[in-house]
Amino acid sequence: MAELKKVGVLTSGGDAPGMNAAIRAAVRSCIFYGIEPVAIREGYKGLIDNDLEVMNARSVANIINQGGTFLKSARCAEFRTPEGRAKAFANAKAAGLDGLVVIGGDGSFTGAMLIEKEHGLPCVGVPGTIDNDIFGTDFTIGYDTALNTVVEAIDKIRDTATSHNRLFLVEVMGRDAGFIALNTGIAAGAEQILIPEEQKSVNELMDDIANSGRAGKTSSIVVVSEGDKSGGVFELASKIEDSFPDYDVKVTVLGHTQRGGKPSCSDRVLASRLGVAAVEALREGDSGVMVGVRNQQVVQTPLEEAISKHNAIDKALLKVAEIVTV
Known part of the structure; x- marks a missing residue:
């Protein structure tokens, strides 16, 4: 000792x-x-x-x-x-x-x-x-507290997304790692999850959104890790609006709310x-x-x-x- x-x-x-x-x-x-x-x-x-x-x-x-x-x-x-x-x-x-x-x-x-x-x-x-x-x-x-904070927020966003047939891009923390995005995306039932470790092209995302529409989904949640390499949530939102003019696309950046709380x-x-x-x-x-x-x-x-x-x-x-x- x-x-x-x-x-x-x-x-x-x-x-x-x-x-x-x-x-x-x-x-x-x-x-x-x-x-x-x-x-x-x-x-x-x-x-x-x-x-x-x-x-x-x-x-x-x-x-x-x-x-x-x-x-x-x-x-x-x-x-x-x-x-x-x-x-x-x-x-x-x-x-x-x-x-x-x-x-x-x-x-x-x-x-x-x-x-x-x-x-x-x-x-x-x-x-x-x-x-x-x-x-x-x-x-x-x-980490566990942040997950619960994000899931609670996405659950609330889901309510308004389904009420108005909207597509929400929700950015969560994770500059170099997608743990928060992957786990909260699964827990909150997100239609798509974008993380730095598994880079999905914009074209692949557009195909997935189109497939969701054909499957009868009228609203979608896409969880995006801040470290995703596809250009950021606002650029993604612009591209989605160009490809799907009928979609009402919204962006929510949860930011430092993920750090706070009991x-x-x-x-x-x-x-x-x-x-x-x-x-x-x-x-x-x-x-x-x-x-x-x-x-x-x-x-x-x-x-x-x-x-x-x-x-x-x-x-x-x-x-x-x-x-x-x-």
């Missing part, structure tokens, strides 16, 4: 529902093991600005049900430089920190990996992102498991790793591997989508 007196906890990058639950779990895990937890506000920026605060069990009371991150998050250009990381480490050393729990995504883990390599500060990552694209875990914190039960439990696992990993002398869940078991993945690889889309799920959208 590593001798730990103080451990810093920070959230970095884009916020995700369940981050507060992970903070809470990490703080209370520290207290359980006799370690002093130290909150770092606004991610790595807070480490550079020395914005640190010692926490106790009551400091994280009544936050498990809140979305976002009460420690706040910020992207920090200075931390991307060796000089910035040296300043951050100097502050961490002065505060007596023996390790860091870093809750975030790829960029956050890159920062953790660099400060450990350059200065020897032990770091353990906790995957918090709605995109679910981090390698080494079946699910990331915030975390689901699944995200709260996942965040609690991983917050505890991160502190336990540091106690066991493990660092430079990310904790995640594979097949319901907590596992560790080297940060370098978590950053360099990405979760792959389930091909079987793509087949399901193809079958149920006929």
Whole structure:
């Protein structure tokens, strides 16, 4: 067991529902093991600005049900430089920190990996992102809540689509990964799903829309991942209107509504498991790793591997989508 007196906890990058639950779990895990937890506000920026605060069990009371991150998050250009990381480490050393729990995504883990390599500060990552694209875990914190938010929105859009014989293009988050689009498209009964991993040509989409019309469908929902390469939802809408002048085509961009809201039960439990696992990993002398869940078991993945690889889309799920959208 590593001798730990103080451990810093920070959230970095884009916020995700369940981050507060992970903070809470990490703080209370520290207290359980006799370690002093130290909150770092606004991610790595807070480490550079020395914005640190010692926490106790009551400091994280009544936050498990809140979305976002009460420690706040910020992207920090200075931390991307060796000089910035040296300043951050100097502050961490002065505060007596023996390790860091870093809750975030790829960029956050890159920062953790660099400060450990350059200065020897032990770091353990906790995957918090709605995109679910981090390698080494079946699910990331915030993903399940985002799915439920999107499905609820699409269900409401479906009501107006069927009332007015409209075709809706619904853009969801996923710049590089289509997990949200694929899963919500299936769950909400979308007629078409466009994701970066399976590029469908505009002509194929037009053929599918024509086939839907011939099959008697008078309204349609097309879920589009923001990373889809077909030109974006507004350009797609224009092309569909040109090809199908009888269609009333509408566009809805769900945007940052997908990041907000109270975390689901699944995200709260996942965040609690991983917050505890991160502190336990540091106690066991493990660092430079990310904790995640594979097949319901907590596992560790080297940060370098978590950053360099990405979760792959389930091909079987793509087949399901193809079958149920006929």
